[in-house]
Amino acid sequence: MIYFSDFFEVDENIIEDYGAFNISLINDLPLFIDPFLLFGGKKRDYLELHEEILKYLKFLKGKSEKGIYNIAQIKSWYLFPEVKQNWFGYSMVGNSGSGLGYKFGKSLSSNLHRIFDDLGNEKITMSSHLEKTSLFEIGIGRDNISDFTVNLIKKYLLQYTEKFAQMYVADNQKKVIKVNKVYFDYDFERWMPKDFVLPFWDDDYVLLTPKDILTKDENWINSNDLRANFEKICTSIPNDQLREEIFNYFRKRIPPKVNHQKPSQKELTKAILKTLRQFPEIINQYIKIKEENKQGARSISEIMVKQVEEIFVNHVQTLVEHLKGTTNFYNNNPVGSYEETHQRIKFLKSVIEDKDGYKLFYIKGEPIKREQDLQIMFRLTWFATSYDIIPEANAGRGPVDYVISKGANDKTLAEFKLASNKKLKQNLAKQVEVYKKAHDTDLGFKVILYFNDKEFKTVNRILKELNLENREDIVLIDAGKKESASNVKLFQL
Secondary structure: OOEHHHHOOOOHHHHHHHOEOOOEOOEOEOOEEOOHHHHOOOOHHHHHHHHHHHHHHHHHHHHHHOOOOOHHHHHHHOOEOOOHHHOEOOOOOEOOOOOEOHHHHHHHHHHHHHHOOOOOOOOOOOOOOHHHHHHOOOOOOHHHHHHHHHHHOHHHHHHHHHHHHHHHOOHHHEEEEEEEEEEEEOOOOEEEEEEEEEEEEOOEEOOOOEHHHEEOOOOOOOHHHHHHOHHHHHHOOOOHHHHHHHHHHHHHOOOOOOOOOOOOHHHHHHHHHHHHHHOOHHHHHHHHHHHOOHHHHHHHHHHHHHHHHHHHHHHHHHHHHHHHHHOOOOOOOOOOHHHHHHHHHHHHHHHHHHOOHHHHHEEOOEEOOOHHHHHHHHHHOOOOOOOEEEEEEEOOOOEEEEEEEOOOOOEEEEEEEEOOOOOHHHHHHHHHHHHHHHOOOOOEEEEEEEOOHHHHHHHHHHHHHOOOOOOOOEEEEEOOOOHHHOOOOOOOO
């Protein structure tokens, strides 16, 4: 069992018709809520949620303007645990994250009145947006925005899940839960708890999330996009005088050419950031452009969610069913962490190379090169095991993707790398032995995924230079397209 539909014995089509994502209850999946999809959504509920977020920001801004943000108030108004029960994020194993800490609260409380100087009185944009906080260099990133959004709309997610549970989840699989920080009481200026009937598994409740407010990789409004389109955004500013002042200021922040060399990307980025601080109108113009393309936000979101479904739900389900039906992969007959790990790696290699499994890494014919994809797939194959699978374990000398263990004396390490990783040689040369010493084990595997002949030759050259050829603990997997298998059903024997 991996997914919500498995654990709660609900047909996948029912979850799909309800509009929710069929989450994994083994591992977080790399999706998050984009608050712009509330503003740009077509449902009245979403627009009301967007307004609720703005209402809370206005409350915080009022406090920020008065300079009231002591430690107790920051903890009360800004600090939230990660809502791990939705099973989204970037955790390698399980669903635990760090949540919103004091650093986030202090940074936002100190800058809120400056960032949202026109909150409720917007002249350029249609509305204000929580994501605006990530466009300033104040240490607030995508994960902070996502965690804050989930907490601010948690009441809606709880009601959404409760309604589903009442209709489709068996009585013995749901429970009345008193959930903390559900809604904000503006009279008492504090977050209040509330009871809900929710799906219950492994000593915790589970949250469902509508697919149409989810996305992957970046919010629709994000700093990378702003910097990448900086000159285009500035050109679109209608005020001629302001536009010329911006470009003049920007050009003066770029170091002079040396030997006719163009400025580096680092130099350009530095000049852009200085210009944004000087002319915050650029940020408002950027948000205005993004607001005018609500359909683009919805379309990108739909594509991203389908990608995650295809890779981590559909493909993995097919893989697991094949492993259960045709192999002894899940027999509870442990042979030691090294051999168990080796068996899984070898089988994944066989599936990817010989049984059309390479399609796991392609969307619309294009390769999706992310080490994390292979790491999560590897983890999902361990759902029925007596071993401990510890992610990103850091014993003081550097992290490793996984430590597979059973007790203190049976440990095996596993790392997954792309052949295109620029630090592959450095990693192979130094880090493996350091990791092994740090985790008190002499056993470990390196799995390297390559997509074409050029990458294959590069990896082999590196292995030869390091005298690491023909080693059992270094496994190369070919994820390149196999033309002869183009019409073969996925994983068909």
